[in-house]
Amino acid sequence: xxxxxxxxxxxxxxxxxxxxxxxxxxxxxxxxxxxxxxxxxxxxxxxxxxxxxxxxxxxxxxxxxxxxxxxxxxxxxxxxxxxxxxxxxxxxxxxxxxxxxxxxxxxxxxxxxxxxxxxxxxxxxxxxxxxxxxxxxxxxxxxxxxxxxxxxxxxxxxxxxxxxxxxxxxxxxxxxxxxxxxxxxxxxxxxxxxxxxxxxxxxxxxxxxxxxxxxxxxxxxxxxxxxxxxxxxxxxxxxxxxxxxxxxxxxxxxxxxxxxxxxxxxxxxxxxxxxxxxxxxxxxxxxxxxxxxxxxxxxxxxxxxxxxxxxxxxxxxxxxxxxxxxxxxxxxxxxxxxxxxxxxxxxxxxxxxxxxxxxxxxxxxxxxxxx
Amino acid sequence: xxxxxxxxxxxxxxxxxxxxxxxxxxxxxxxxxxxxxxxxxxxxxxxxxxxxxxxxxxxxxxxxxxxxxxxxxxxxxxxxxxxxxxxxxxxxxxxxxxxxxxxxxxxxxxxxxxxxxxxxxxxxxxxxxxxxxxxxxxxxxxxxxxxxxxxxxxxxxxxxxxxxxxxxxxxxxxxxxxxxxxxxxxxxxxxxxxxxxxxxxxxxxxxxxxxxxxxxxxxxxxxxxxxxxxxxxxxxxxxxxxxxxxxxxxxxxxxxxxxxxxxxxxxxxxxxxxxxxxxxxxxxxxxxxxxxxxxxxxxxxxxxxxxxxxxxxxxxxxxxxxxxxxxxxxxxxxxxxxxxxxxxxxxxxxxxxxxxxxxxxxxxxxxxxxx
Numbered sequence: 128x129x130x131x132x133x134x135x136x137x138x139x140x141x142x143x144x145x146x147x148x149x150x151x152x153x154x155x156x157x158x159x160x161x162x163x164x165x166x167x168x169x170x171x172x173x174x175x176x177x178x179x180x181x182x183x184x185x186x187x188x189x190x191x192x193x194x195x196x197x198x199x200x201x202x203x204x205x206x207x208x209x210x211x212x213x214x215x216x217x218x219x220x221x222x223x224x225x226x227x228x229x230x231x232x233x234x235x236x237x238x239x240x241x242x243x244x245x246x247x248x249x250x251x252x253x254x255x256x257x258x259x260x261x262x263x264x265x266x267x268x269x270x271x272x273x274x275x276x277x278x279x280x281x282x283x284x285x286x287x288x289x290x291x292x293x294x295x296x297x298x299x300x301x302x303x304x305x306x307x308x309x310x311x312x313x314x315x316x317x318x319x320x321x322x323x324x325x326x327x328x329x330x331x332x333x334x335x336x337x338x339x340x341x342x343x344x345x346x347x348x349x350x351x352x353x354x355x356x357x358x359x360x361x362x363x364x365x366x367x368x369x370x371x372x373x374x375x376x377x378x379x380x381x382x383x384x385x386x387x388x389x390x391x392x393x394x395x396x397x398x399x400x401x402x403x404x405x406x407x408x409x410x411x412x413x414x415x416x417x418x419x420x421x422x423x424x425x426x427x428x429x430x431x432x433x434x435x436x437x438x439x440x441x442x443x444x445x446x447x448x449x450x451x452x453x454x455x456x457x458x459x460x461x462x463x464x465x466x467x468x469x470x471x472x473x474x475x476x477x478x479x480x481x482x483x484x485x486x487x488x489x490x491x492x493x494x495x496x497x498x
Numbered sequence: 499x500x501x502x503x504x505x506x507x508x509x510x511x512x513x514x515x516x517x518x519x520x521x522x523x524x525x526x527x528x529x530x531x532x533x534x535x536x537x538x539x540x541x542x543x544x545x546x547x548x549x550x551x552x553x554x555x556x557x558x559x560x561x562x563x564x565x566x567x568x569x570x571x572x573x574x575x576x577x578x579x580x581x582x583x584x585x586x587x588x589x590x591x592x593x594x595x596x597x598x599x600x601x602x603x604x605x606x607x608x609x610x611x612x613x614x615x616x617x618x619x620x621x622x623x624x625x626x627x628x629x630x631x632x633x634x635x636x637x638x639x640x641x642x643x644x645x646x647x648x649x650x651x652x653x654x655x656x657x658x659x660x661x662x663x664x665x666x667x668x669x670x671x672x673x674x675x676x677x678x679x680x681x682x683x684x685x686x687x688x689x690x691x692x693x694x695x696x697x698x699x700x701x702x703x704x705x706x707x708x709x710x711x712x713x714x715x716x717x718x719x720x721x722x723x724x725x726x727x728x729x730x731x732x733x734x735x736x737x738x739x740x741x742x743x744x745x746x747x748x749x750x751x752x753x754x755x756x757x758x759x760x761x762x763x764x765x766x767x768x769x770x771x772x773x774x775x776x777x778x779x780x781x782x783x784x785x786x787x788x789x790x791x792x793x794x795x796x797x798x799x800x801x802x803x804x805x806x807x808x809x810x811x812x813x814x815x816x817x818x819x820x821x822x823x824x825x826x827x828x829x830x831x832x833x834x835x836x837x838x839x840x841x842x843x844x845x846x847x848x849x850x851x852x853x854x855x856x857x858x859x860x861x862x863x864x865x866x867x868x869x
Contacts, residue, residue, distance in 0.1 A: 157634030158660055164634055166641070173636030198635060200666040202701045204728050208662065212727060212750035224761055227769075232803040238773040241806030242799065242831050245774060255825050256833035257858050258811060259840055259851065263528030263535055264569060265544030270537070274847065278840075281851030282859075285774075285833065289529055291579060295571040329575045331735040332703035356583060357575050358729015364702040375811065376775045378763065379583035390595055392749065398598075402609040403616060403656075404747045428613065432603040435612030440629060440746065454626050460613050462627035462656065469630055469649075476645065480630065480652030487628050488653075 128172055129196035131231060133210050134224040137188045144188045148177045151220060152192050154213050163470035173198060189223070196231055204360040216407055216443075239370045248348060248373060249284040250321050257282075258375075261307070262289040268303050272310040279314030279322035286311055287351045288327035290377045300326075300338055305345045312346060325349040325375055332361045339369050348372060353379035388419050393426025403438035405464060408453070411444030417456070424457055440464050447479065450486040455493040463487060499543055500567035502602060504581050505595035508559045519548045519561045522591060525584050527569060534841035544569060560594070567602055574606075575731040587778055587814075610741045619719060619744060620655040621692050628653075629746075632678070633660040639674050643681040650685030650693035657682055658722045659698035661748045671697075671709055676716045683717060696720040696746055703732045710740050719743060724750035759790050764797025774809035776835060779824070782815030788827070795828055811835050818850065821857040826864040834858060 133155070139147045156175035157164060164170055178191030199206045211222040238244075246252055259278050261271050271292075278286045288307075294300040304326050311324040326342045328335055328350045335357060342350055350372050354362035356379045366374055392406040404427055409417040424439035439457060442464035453463060465483055472479035504526070510518045527546035528535060535541055549562030570577045582593040609615075617623055630649050632642050642663075649657045659678075665671040675697050682695040699709045699721045706728060713721055721743055725733035727750045737745055763777040775798055780788040795810035810828060813835035824834060836854055843850035 156662070157636065158631075158662055159633045166637060169634055169636035173634065197666060197668065198662065200664050202665065202705060204700045204702065204706075204724075205662075205664045205666075208664075208700065208724065208727055208750055212661065212724065215751050216749060222761060225765065229803050232769075232805065235769050235805065237769055237802075237805030238808045239806070240773045242809045243806065245809050245833070253830055255828070255830045255858050255861065256809070257855055258813075258833045258835040259854070260529075260835065260837035262530045262837055262841060263540055263544065265528065265540035266537060277848045278851050281848055282855040283851055287835075289837070290583065291527070291529055291569065291576075293571050293573065293576045293579075295568060295576075297568065329579065329731075330573045331575065331731040332729075333735060334573060335575075353575075353579065353583070356579055356729075356731075358703075358727075358732045360700075360702040360727075361729045361732045364704060373773045375773065376763075378587060378777055379579055380586050390593060392747075394596065398603075398606050398608055402611045402744045402746065406749055431608075432600050434603065434606065434608030435610070435614065437609045438613045438616050438627070442629075457626070459624055459626045462616070462629045464629040464631065464658075466631035466633055466660070470633060477648045477652055480649050480654055483630070484628055484653040487626050490626070 129228055129230055130176070130193040131196055131199075131228055132178060132191050132193055132226040133222065134226070135190050135192065135214070136183070136221040136223050137190050138186055138219040139188065140186055141182070144180060144190070145177070147219065148180055148190045148192070151190065151214055151217075152177050155192060155194060155209055155211075156198060158213065159467035159470055163467050163473070165473055196228065199231065201234065202360070203363045207359055236367070236370070238374070239366065240373045244373060248321065248323065251284065256284045258285040258287060259283050260287050260289050261292065264289055264291045264295065265297055268298050268306050271298060271303065272306045275307045275324055276310040276314045279311045280318060282318060282320045283322055285323050285325050285349055285375065287325040287349075287375060290327050290351060290353055290379050292327055293329050294338075301341060304342050304347065308342075308345045308347050323347070323349045325351045327351045327377075328365070329353065329357060332357075332364065335361065335365055336368060339365060339372065343369060343372060349375060351375045351377055353377040356380040388415060389422035389426050393423040397427055397431070397434060397437040403440050403462060405440040405442045407443045408441035408445055410449075421456070424461065428460055436460070438462050442466070444468075447483055447486065450483065451490055454487065454490045459492060500599055500601055501547070501564040502567055502570075502599055503549060503562050503564055503597040504593065505597070506561050506563065506585070507554070507592040507594050508561050509557055509590040510559065511557055512553070515551060515559045515561070516548070518590065519551055519563070522561065522585055522588075523548050523563050526563060526565060526580055526582075529584065530838035530841050534838050534844070536844055567599065570602065572605065573731070574734045578730055607738070607741070609745070610737065611744045615744060619692065619694065622655065627655045629656040629658060630654050631658050631660050632663065635660055635662045635666065636668055639669050639677050642669060642674065643677045646678045646695055647681040647685045650682045651689060653689060653691045654693055656694050656696050656720055656746065658696040658720075658746060661698050661722060661724055661750050663698055664700050665709075672712060675713050675718065679713075679716045679718050694718070694720045696722045698722045698748075699736070700724065700728060703728075703735065706732065706736055707739060710736060710743065714740060714743060720746060722746045722748055724748040727751040759786060760793035760797050764794040768798055768802070768805060768808045774811050774833060776811040776813045778814045779812035779816055781820070792827070795832065799831055807831070809833050813837070818854055818857065821854065822861055825858065825861045830863060
């Protein structure tokens with residue numbers, strides 16, 4: 128049995144923190160009520176455990192949660208999911224640290240070059256390094272190349288693209304990268320000092336892969352990637368695919384939670400192709416405001432150019448006893464997702480699931496529902 | 499010239515909101531001071547423009563920013579980047595809406611099935627749909643299959659994996675999916691009512707692709723994906739690759755900003771393979787606390803099992819005049835990233851860049867620096 132410790136800050140009054148910590152442990156492991164679990168192995172080996180709780184302020188606590196390493200499986204998306212998937216949706220929780228046992232760390236290669244590799248590349252064994260950005264986007268390639276050349280002549284170590292420059296019409300990637308790489312390499316040869324051009328690699332995974340390959344073939348040794356923008360698992364796959372390159376990570380999209388829910392869940396996910404979108408229901412474990420939930424549902428279904436309407440799927444602590452209320456609220460173009468509240472029936476699961484199915488099928492919509 | 503309007507909430511006193519709105523427009527387009535821009539086309543056609551500013555509360559405003567469609571290029575990662583890349587790092591800004599012209603929308607296929615497709619699939623033309631989750635993780639495949647069968651016998655429309663179940667040892671994907679799909683299909687044949695098993699598809703992009711393919715070959719018609727976890731561009735690529743499947747989006751990791759900066763930038767990005775990590779410097783455009791910046795840098799460099807140290811790259815409104823202060827703060831194992839503050843030199847770019855290079859190379863570290 129291997130466990131890792133994830134640490135969170137929980138904002139709660141002292142008499143509530145233990146309950147919140149227990150809820151967090153369930154959320155980040157089995158995601159269902161304990162009474163829904165019959166298998167003693169799962170209770171002993173899979174359910175996360177609450178560790179130390181330390182008070183940091185009048186209503187602020189530092190809470191250790193021990194997660195079963197087994198639940199992380201072998202891939203990086205799942206590691207993030209277990210560390211801060213659903214809990215990221217709780218306003219009172221911040222993920223602050225993780226203590227990973229060496230057996231788990233062994234699966235992560237981490238930086239292939241790191242500080243030592245950057246120092247070797249730039250031939251700068253001791254001093255701090257310099258990094259500049261090619262901007263603004265909109266400049267044509269010759270102007271960017273001239274700027275890159277200037278920076279290299281000045282002896283800057285790493286000359287990176289602005290993270291907003293990707294493959295726009297005014298400086299297409301396939302032409303830009305060889306031109307800028309050549310400009311920097313030539314200037315570097317002139318000065319006798321190593322300078323490196325770091326193109327911004329972005330896009331969907333296969334585009335990123337192709338762009339990275341092109342950069343490497345053009346002679347680039349360093350690339351810029353925004354991991355939160357392209358997705359942490361996609362970033363890691365890229366590093367694994369091209370371990371000879373040096374990766375400079377950009378923080379873009381690192382604060383994504385401050386996208387309003389009706390926009391992120393109601394519009395962006397629909398735009399990106401979701402047919403049905405699970406979101407946090409009001410009055411449940413996550414407790415968004417009813418107006419927020421209504422706005423998400425409305426955005427998913429509203430006419431929007433050629434885009435098909437997508438199905439709202441309210442979820443998160445849904446109760447069978449609330450089916451009528453929720454259907455009146457969301458209307459018939461919705462899909463109700465109930466999890467733990469069915470599973471607590473255990474050996475009566477079939478009957479309780481049938482009640483759910485029948486409650487939905489038999490519902491008569493109130494004439495004044497929002498939908 | 500095509501523009502799209504992105505809408506943000508800005509928290510600011512009334513006498514500051516216009517300045518914040520202008521800063522936001524620059525941040526989400528050219529990301530440099532206006533005085534660094536010499537090209538009139540860029541000023542007219544690329545720099546984002548401040549539109550309506552409407553007061554919502556004593557210190558809360560709704561601000562429209564017009565973004566040049568050209569800057570979004572053709573890919574989905576870049577669309578997110580321009581809409582809310584860097585601005586996501588500003589505490590006083592929330593991204594609340596986007597009004598995309600139809601010319602841009604035409605590039606997005608959106609849901610391939612949506613509500614109508616789900617209704618056709620489940621043969622439920624009018625009523626609300628039902629959705630349940632297979633939990634808890636840790637159950638062996640036969641137990642999950644029995645649970646799935648029970649739900650299907652009850653007539654549930656969509657029976658999805660818990661989003662925590664991926665490919666763990668206790669229920670490996672390649673065995674689980676055919677078993678659960680068969681259980682649901684058989685029960686559905688018994689009842690004569692369509693029920694569908696929706697496996698959770700996660701992982702790095704190629705793993706996701708392979709898992710989706712396996713699910714489709716097993717007969718699945720619906721899959722569950724957490725777009726924020728796997729990355730929005732990776733999600734879109736998957737939808738484009740398998741347009742015949744119905745996608746149920748899960749909100750996991752949707753609130754990712756509440757990962758403490760020293761953890762996200764200092765540890766997680768290192769763990770995922772970044773050799774150098776750009777993060778927000780104190781006292782600049784983003785203004786994290788100095789202790790936060792120091793903690794990010796320390797985590798990037800601290801001994802950590804077999805993982806190479808990664809290079810801290812403070813950035814964001816860095817000034818040439820602060821080089822000495824910043825080097826004393828971060829120490830020599832750091833890379834300073836300066837952007838606009840060099841570009842404002844325009845035709846003196848070479849000289850100003852040389853000053854930067856020389857300031858870094860010639861710095862004598864104060865004996866009491868934190869590093």
